[in-house]
Amino acid sequence: MSLTFKAGDLTIHRIIEQEEVFLAALEMLPTLTPDVLAENRAWMQAAKALDANDVLILCFQSYIVKTPHHTILIDSCIGNDKPRPTRPKWNMKTDDTYMRGLAAAGLSVADIDYVMCTHLHVDHVGWNTRLENGRWVPTFPNARYVFGKTEFDYWMGVHAKTPVPVIEDSVLPIVEARRFEAVANDHQIGDHVRILPTPGHTPGHSAFRLGRGKDDAVFSGDLIHSPLQARYPEMSMKFDVDQAAAATTRRSFLERYCDTDTLCCTAHFPSPSVGKIRRWGDGFSCEAV
Numbered sequence: 001m002s003l004t005f006k007a008g009d010l011t012i013h014r015i016i017e018q019e020e021v022f023l024a025a026l027e028m029l030p031t032l033t034p035d036v037l038a039e040n041r042a043w044m045q046a047a048k049a050l051d052a053n054d055v056l057i058l059c060f061q062s063y064i065v066k067t068p069h070h071t072i073l074i075d076s077c078i079g080n081d082k083p084r085p086t087r088p089k090w091n092m093k094t095d096d097t098y099m100r101g102l103a104a105a106g107l108s109v110a111d112i113d114y115v116m117c118t119h120l121h122v123d124h125v126g127w128n129t130r131l132e133n134g135r136w137v138p139t140f141p142n143a144r145y146v147f148g149k150t151e152f153d154y155w156m157g158v159h160a161k162t163p164v165p166v167i168e169d170s171v172l173p174i175v176e177a178r179r180f181e182a183v184a185n186d187h188q189i190g191d192h193v194r195i196l197p198t199p200g201h202t203p204g205h206s207a208f209r210l211g212r213g214k215d216d217a218v219f220s221g222d223l224i225h226s227p228l229q230a231r232y233p234e235m236s237m238k239f240d241v242d243q244a245a246a247a248t249t250r251r252s253f254l255e256r257y258c259d260t261d262t263l264c265c266t267a268h269f270p271s272p273s274v275g276k277i278r279r280w281g282d283g284f285s286c287e288a289v
């Protein structure tokens with residue numbers, strides 16, 4: 001299985017933390033019907049996106065992109081030592097899978113110049129911090145952390161009303177360490193990194209467009225979770241905060257990159273997770289390269 005991709009002058013590494021059964025397809029995708037599931041079962045199983053019990057299989061991973069100027073980590077996955085009582089496979093885990101993945105890519109935590117989060121959900125910010133002598137400290141000691149301002153403000157508002165553990169242990173320690181920037185949608189890093197606002201899953205969700213002057217690769221975060229939603233872009237998922245906006249965002253994103261050379265790096269599609277968007281009837285597929 002390939003964990004490294006080239007696109008233009010970018011080198012892209014996948015750092016996989018888990019690839020696991022997640023939720024039953026019919027539960028995760030509320031508008032999916034048993035008939036449509038039956039029509040798609042064979043190719044979904046062949047793609048290892050669905051198990052024999054109709055449970056969706058998701059990959060949980062970070063991407064690390066080397067541009068000629070910077071090393072950028074996109075979405076910091078699940079993390080260790082974090083209380084996540086509703087998710088037994090994430091709760092207080094202590095494995096070294098993620099750090100071994102980083103080392104296998106020839107990288108250390110000190111190499112990361114930027115950490116960028118597509119949104120501030122639990123499986124995208126976990127390794128922002130690590131536990132050191134009972135305190136949460138930034139995992140990547142030399143990195144600036146970049147969050148979208150709309151997303152950051154949204155979660156600060158939610159957290160002010162009812163404390164959100166993930167904000168407490170994986171976002172606020174970065175703010176307190178003065179390592180973060182909450183950026184507008186026109187923010188760029190050099191001539192290689194641009195933001196594509198993709199609201200719906202969360203209000204300030206962003207995709208990241210990387211490449212010098214053109215999108216050699218795009219990192220889609222959670223605007224899509226399963227290849228079944230590429231086939232049927234209107235199929236929103238249970239945790240999309242605004243289901244209608246998520247559907248509109250998903251179709252326009254897939255249309256934007258359909259039949260282009262842009263490498264689409266999804267957060268949660270099963271391995272290889274990365275491909276090029278091609279038309280499939282009224283929907284799309286992500287074709288492995």
Ligand SMILES: [Zn+2]
Binds near residue numbers: 124268
């Ligand atoms: Zn996610």
